[in-house]
Amino acid sequence: MKINENSLLEGNAVVLVPYTAEHVPRYHEWMKSPELQQLTASEPLTLEQEYDMARSWREDNDKCTFIILDKQLWADSSVEEEKCMVGDVNLFLTDPSDPTSAELEIMIAEPSYRGKGIGKEVTRMMMCYGVTKLGLKKYQVKIGLDNEISIAMFKRLHFQEVSVCKVFKEVTLEMTVDESVRTRLLGETAGMKERDYRNACSDRQEMMSQ
Template identity: 85%
Template sequence: MKINENTLLDGNKVVLVPYTEEHVPRYHEWMKSPELQQLTASEPLTLEQEYDMARSWREDDDKCTFIILDKQRWADSRVEEEQCMVGDVNIFLTDPTDPSLAELEIMIAEPSYRGKGIGKEVTCMMMSYGVTKLGVKKFQVKIGLDNEISIAMFKKLHFQEVSVCKVFKEVTLELTVDESVRKRLLEHTTDMKERDYRQSCSSRQGGLSP
């Protein structure tokens, strides 16, 4: 999406940045993993296809994606941004007749970062962005039935199970954004700051605090 092509979201443990060509090689390596292919229900792409995909994420009006960075590592200007990557988070506007409905996906690709509360923080940050910037009024997630950790996390965030697809072995959960949900989201992300991505990168490369 053009709306977030220069947006950085600064959280407690993570920084969310737009998916650029700089991130593609590491992302491509991640997606060679059969485990991640299964968790994301995706097929492996060639490196060139991955670059095309990154361009479509940036330009398509129905997709919004951020790369998840380890904030502590990213604060060290000696570490390349690609080496700070942890995973990604996406919003798909799946229904052309209802732009307020969004499918949410999150992938913590680096195993060492799982089980540390990062998934919850990123999910709340992305939902807050979706509500305040994209006008999302209902979130939907589709999760593999064997991915019990993700299912439990979304249920803790008050998502309700609406259907189970035995064929695809996945469960669909939904959350309608009413005033109480909106208030809770904003409370969860009270420390989140939105910054200019390119300006932050320039500051970082100059050795200044971003």
């Protein structure tokens, strides 16, 4: 999505950046994992297909994605950005008749980062971005029934279970963003900062060259 192609979102423990060609090799390695393929209901792609996918994330109006970076690692300009990658978070505007509704997906690909509250922080950041920048008012998540940790996390974030599909072995949860939810969400992400990604990359490169 063009709106976020140069947006960087800075949180407490993470930095969210647009999905660029620089991130593709590591992302491609992640998606060779049968576990991640199952969790994301994805098929493995060739490296060339992954580069095409990265381009589509930037250009398609119905997709918005950020790569999740470890903020502490990323703050060290000597560490390549690819090595700071933790996972990704996506919004799909799946209903042409309702542009205020989106499906949310989050993947913490690096096992060592799971269970540390990162998923919760990233979800709140992405929801806040969707509300304030895209005008979203309803979020939906679809999670495999065996992914109990993710289901529990979204329920703690006040998502409500609306259906269970035994054929695809997944549960659907939703949240409608009314004024009280919007106020709470903005409060929970009050420390989030939005910066120009190009400027941030230039600053890191200058620091590396010093």
